[in-house]
Structures are given as C-alpha cells and as structure tokens.
Amino acid sequence: MTTHPANQQFDVIVVGAGPAGSAAALLAARAGLKVLLLERGEYPGAKNASGAVFYGSAILNELIPNWWEQAPVERHICRRDIAFMSPTTAVALDFRSAGVGFATAPYNGFTVLRPKFDRWLAAQAEAAGAFVLTSAVVDDVLREKGHIVGVRVRREQGEIYGKVVIACDGVNSFLAKKAGLQREFHPHELSLGVKEVIGLDPAIIQDRFHLTDNDGIAFEYLGAITEDVHGGAFLYTNRDSLSLGVIGQVSSLVERRKRPYELLERFKAHPAVAPLVRGGKLREYSAHLIPESGWAMKPKLYTDGMLVAGDAAGFCLAAGLYLEGMNYAMQSGLAAAETAIFACQKNNFSARVLAAYQKNLKQRHVSTDFRAYRHAPSFVNGPRLQNLYPEMVARGMEQIFRVDGTPKRKILPLTYRMVRQSTIKPGQLLRDVYQVARAYLW
Amino acid sequence: MVMTTHEEKMRTVRFRVGATPHIVVNSEICRNDCSVHACVYVCPANLFVPLDDGGILFNYEQCFECGTCYVACNQEGAIRWSYPDGGYGVTFRES
Incomplete structure (x- = not known):
C-alpha cells in the first residue's frame, strides 16, 4: 500500500502505552508483527492516573498466566461498599466475598498504582518483541491518498510509517480528532477526578478495614459528598497506602463554581471518612479526566489505516454500580490488535477490512456491554x-x-x-x- | 497529615518543566467575551489567575495535562493546547 522500504515501516504503530496500548502491542508482537509502542511520558504510566481498581484480571490471565505473581499489584478486592451520604450521615451497602474469583485466583479486581502497573505492562509488550519508545509525543497522523500511513512524532525526522495505527492516546485523544473520527466534547460528557495517595501502615490498613493479608476494599460514595456537584467519591486500599478521590462532572463544577480539591478536603473531613484516613500522610496528588458518557461519546472507531481503543474510544463504563475502564481499555486494545493481525494477513488496511474491529469488540464483550448500559450514564451521572x-x-x-x-x-x-x-x-x-x-x- | 492545603498537595507532584508552554490562553478573549471564567474554578492545579482587568494569567509549569480547562472553556479559541514535549510535564509516580 505504501511505497516505503520495508525496513522503515512497522506493521503496527500503537500510540499510548496505557492498558489499551500495551495490551494491543503485546498481542500484535506475539503474532510476529513488527510493532512500535509510542509513549509521551518519561516512562509508561507517567501520565496516567485513575482510582485505580483493575477489574481485568481474568482478561490479563489469558495473556500472562498468574500475572499477579509478577506484576506490581497492591491488594485484591474482596469487599465493596456503596455508601449514601448526607453531610453528617452515611448508609452503606456492604458487599464482602470470600467466594470463588474474589478471594481466590484469578481474583476479581486489584488495586494498582498506575505508574507502576502500566510500566510493568508495557515491559511485557516489550518482552514480547514490541519496540517501546518513550518521551515521544505524536502530533499528527500521516496520510497518503486519504489513507493513514503513519504518525508524526514531535522531533527531527519524526515521520514514522506503519500499516495500521492504533490510537490509544487517552481521553483527550488528539489523534482521533486529527483523523476526523472524534468531535469536540461537551463539559457535561466528561468528569474530572482528583485523587490523593495517602500513606498508611499496612497493619493499620488491615485492622481498620477488617482485612487479612492482601485483601483489599473498594468503597464508593454518593450523595452530599460532592455537595451539589454531580459526581461521587472513592476510597481504595493499597498495600501501604489509600487511594481516595472525588469525581465531578465538568459542567457541574463550572455551574456551581466549585474547586475540585476543596471537595476532596471536604470528603476527607466527612465523619464517615475521617476515621478511615486518620494518621495518613499525603504521598501524591493527581488529576485526570474521565470519559464518563460511554456509548454517547464513542468516536467512529476505525478508518483507512487506523483504529481507536481505550479511553480514546470512550470505553469507560461509569454507570453507578460499575466504574470500570482499564478492563475495557485492555479488551478493546486486544480487539484492535486482532483486527490489525487480520489486516496484515489480508495485506489490506482499508476501512472495509478494519471494520472487523466491530465484530472483535463484540466478541470481547466491549460494544455489547456499552450498548446494554447506554442509557445509564446520562441518567445515573445526574x-x-x-x-x-x-x-x-x-x-x-x-x-x-x-x-x-x-x-x-x-x-x-x-x-x-x-x-x-x-x-x-x-x-x-x-x-x-x-x-x-x-x-x-x- | 491528612488534611492538606492546595500548595501542600502540589508539592507532592513531580514536574519536569519544558521550555515552551503547551497551553496558551488568549487573555483578550477572556477579557472581552467571557464572564464565566470557568477555568479559574475547575483547574485541579489552580493555574488560572483572574486579573483585575478581566483577563486571565496562566502558568503552564505545574499542569496535570488533564484537559479540563479546554473542555470547560465556553469561548472558542481562548485556550489552545497540546501536550508538552516528550518526557516533559507531569510525571506521576504513585497514582
């Protein structure tokens, strides 16, 4: 399709080494393709922040059996709370399971610290044969006769050619917009999460949350916790720290003129939360946008020479009971890689062939889940x-x-x-x- | 210490500051066409400072690159942004 010499061309260029990108690169490299994984951070995960509970253990287990034995995981989640709050009261639904899959392998979910976990996952892609290039910002796609044939990295001679580009460049995906696949967002479609990692002695964490060994909790809060801003709050246990944060719809923060970090302070001061964080010491503050509208903000997922996956494709399920992103990121990354492998076999990278992505997303339950819950976000996040x-x-x-x-x-x-x-x-x-x-x- | 000021929060974050700003605010638009100044409230790093003349002063150095200001800004063209050069900007270690 392109006239570039084979030694200068990759089969697959993956932009963004988060869970979507690294999963895509890993699978494509294992299939024997020549894969380049580009990451704008100093290392994979340097720009990434989320809760973070990773609910994709079973998915990753198919790729890397018993992956948790070698990956930097914090605690496996076997207790979840959903709490309804007034300024002085909390009523919680407390779920706890020692059942199969929660307290036993492959486990249901793990808390992770993204800079560590994402870095490890990218290293797995590298070990599978992908070239990983960090500190590389992609500014644009390269086009020939309307087809996307590569990307432009912000550096001297930054044109890199590839048969398929997989855009996994996150919620703000500049690439999906450059390719004409995504529109600008409305402030009601996105939420801002602000978070703190608060250091706490593991023995105190175990006592305070009634945990043994590496059991962990995921608490989520609704109600007056964000005052009148549409959103919620969370508190998760890591090995020797807590991850807690507040999420607020951007339009709602604007209308109420609320500063997100002030909501975070009020959350920590709530009588039901303060005893849980007492004695802790702030280690790191962070912030990230969340594509909460799911199906409603989904871009066109493919075009000639390019596919979109992960947050860039809006594959983040924020629908009350479900707050999941990394698992769908990974599943969509894998579906994109499967599509790229298929296109390489056909030696045809047109939209007509890449349309197989839709089928692959369905098989990996991504589009089916998002379609099933398409009514939830706009209503639940209200x-x-x-x-x-x-x-x-x-x-x-x-x-x-x-x-x-x-x-x-x-x-x-x-x-x-x-x-x-x-x-x-x-x-x-x-x-x-x-x-x-x-x-x-x- | 669990309760922290915004300054104390920001001190825990590592930034590698690049030479060129990745966000540019056209203060002329903020002054003439915008009365909301949403950026001042929503920015998690509190980087937008309202000026007496109605303009906005922006400091790119401690930016999380989250994109909230761009989404929240109700005036076309007031905020232009891209990502900082590779390896620069915020570098999370524990989030």
Whole structure:
C-alpha cells in the first residue's frame, strides 16, 4: 500500500502505552508483527492516573498466566461498599466475598498504582518483541491518498510509517480528532477526578478495614459528598497506602463554581471518612479526566489505516454500580490488535477490512456491554441519582433510627414527607424509578 | 497529615518543566467575551489567575495535562493546547 522500504515501516504503530496500548502491542508482537509502542511520558504510566481498581484480571490471565505473581499489584478486592451520604450521615451497602474469583485466583479486581502497573505492562509488550519508545509525543497522523500511513512524532525526522495505527492516546485523544473520527466534547460528557495517595501502615490498613493479608476494599460514595456537584467519591486500599478521590462532572463544577480539591478536603473531613484516613500522610496528588458518557461519546472507531481503543474510544463504563475502564481499555486494545493481525494477513488496511474491529469488540464483550448500559450514564451521572436520592436515603435512615420521644412514622409516610419537602416531584420520582429499571434491570 | 492545603498537595507532584508552554490562553478573549471564567474554578492545579482587568494569567509549569480547562472553556479559541514535549510535564509516580 505504501511505497516505503520495508525496513522503515512497522506493521503496527500503537500510540499510548496505557492498558489499551500495551495490551494491543503485546498481542500484535506475539503474532510476529513488527510493532512500535509510542509513549509521551518519561516512562509508561507517567501520565496516567485513575482510582485505580483493575477489574481485568481474568482478561490479563489469558495473556500472562498468574500475572499477579509478577506484576506490581497492591491488594485484591474482596469487599465493596456503596455508601449514601448526607453531610453528617452515611448508609452503606456492604458487599464482602470470600467466594470463588474474589478471594481466590484469578481474583476479581486489584488495586494498582498506575505508574507502576502500566510500566510493568508495557515491559511485557516489550518482552514480547514490541519496540517501546518513550518521551515521544505524536502530533499528527500521516496520510497518503486519504489513507493513514503513519504518525508524526514531535522531533527531527519524526515521520514514522506503519500499516495500521492504533490510537490509544487517552481521553483527550488528539489523534482521533486529527483523523476526523472524534468531535469536540461537551463539559457535561466528561468528569474530572482528583485523587490523593495517602500513606498508611499496612497493619493499620488491615485492622481498620477488617482485612487479612492482601485483601483489599473498594468503597464508593454518593450523595452530599460532592455537595451539589454531580459526581461521587472513592476510597481504595493499597498495600501501604489509600487511594481516595472525588469525581465531578465538568459542567457541574463550572455551574456551581466549585474547586475540585476543596471537595476532596471536604470528603476527607466527612465523619464517615475521617476515621478511615486518620494518621495518613499525603504521598501524591493527581488529576485526570474521565470519559464518563460511554456509548454517547464513542468516536467512529476505525478508518483507512487506523483504529481507536481505550479511553480514546470512550470505553469507560461509569454507570453507578460499575466504574470500570482499564478492563475495557485492555479488551478493546486486544480487539484492535486482532483486527490489525487480520489486516496484515489480508495485506489490506482499508476501512472495509478494519471494520472487523466491530465484530472483535463484540466478541470481547466491549460494544455489547456499552450498548446494554447506554442509557445509564446520562441518567445515573445526574443530579437526582448521584446527589438527591442518596442523600435522602441517608437522611431517611437517620430519621428511622432516631429515638427522641416523638411518634414513630412508618416508612411510606416518612418517604412521602421527604419527597414533599424536597425539590423532587412525585411524577419525576416515578419516572426515575422507571429509568433506573431500564438502565439496570432489562 | 491528612488534611492538606492546595500548595501542600502540589508539592507532592513531580514536574519536569519544558521550555515552551503547551497551553496558551488568549487573555483578550477572556477579557472581552467571557464572564464565566470557568477555568479559574475547575483547574485541579489552580493555574488560572483572574486579573483585575478581566483577563486571565496562566502558568503552564505545574499542569496535570488533564484537559479540563479546554473542555470547560465556553469561548472558542481562548485556550489552545497540546501536550508538552516528550518526557516533559507531569510525571506521576504513585497514582
């Protein structure tokens, strides 16, 4: 297709060494392709921040059996809480499992520190034969007769040619936009996460969260925790630290004129959270955008000579019960690699052949999951489900449990009175119940 | 210490500052066309400083490269951005 000598051309150029990019590079290199993995950071993971719970253990286990024995993982998650908060109260649903897959291999999820985990994963791709080039920013795609035939790295003679480019350059994907596959985003489609890693003695972590050995917890918080900003908060245990943070929809932060790091301080000061973080010492503060709208912000996923995967493709499922990104990043990266391998076999890199990506995404349950939950993000990440109702539950429980000599009210009249006192209209409440059902039940 | 000021937070982050700014703010637009100045509130690194004349002063050196300012800015062309040169900018170690 291109006229460039074979020794100057890669089969696959992967842009971005996060979980999507490294998984793609690993699989393509194992198939014997000549793979280049480009990363703009000083090392893979240097620019990456998320919660971070990695729910893709079973996926990675197919590529690297018992991967957790060699990877820098923190703790495996066998306890999850979802807490509804008012400014002074918390009501939590506490899930704990010693069952198969949670407390036993391959485990359900691990907390990880992204700069360490992502670096390790990129090293696996390198060991499989991919060339890894760090400190390399990609500014644009290269085109010949309308086909994408490579990328331009910001340096002298930065033109690099490849048969397929896989854009895994994250939520802000400049590459997807340069290729004409993605539009500009609206501030209501993205959320900002700010996070702190707080050092704490492992013995204290185990006692405080009732954990043995390398068990870990993932706590998520809804309600008044972000005041009136649409969002939530999280707290996860690492080996000798906690990862905690606040997530707020960008448009909502703007409207309420709230500074994200001030919300973070208020979260830590909440009476249900303060005892959990007490005595800790801040190690690192970080921030990152989250493509929370999922299916609604999905770009066109392929064009002549290029595929898009991971956050760049909006494959981040932020839908209330589910807060997953790294697993879908990895699955979509693998699906992209499978597509690139198929195109190399056909020696045809046109959009018509790369359209196989859609089938591969389906087989890896990426597009099917996002399609199934397509109604959830716009609704779940809204004011009533993230703020109002959780706070009402917390306040309601407070009233039910309070014994102060006044007559006890039954739950239905209590609920009726709370709805009457709130800004919610009964009709709206019924519509919301239907929406929740549509988002999660069928 | 668990409760920290914004300055204390920023001191825990490593930045390798490049020679050229990767974000450019056209303060003329901030002064004449924008009354919201969303960037001032949403930036997690607090890098946008409102000036008395209605303009915005921006300091690129401690930027997380998150892109929030660009998404939040309601005025076309007020913020132009790309990533810093390879190897420069924020370098997370523990996040």
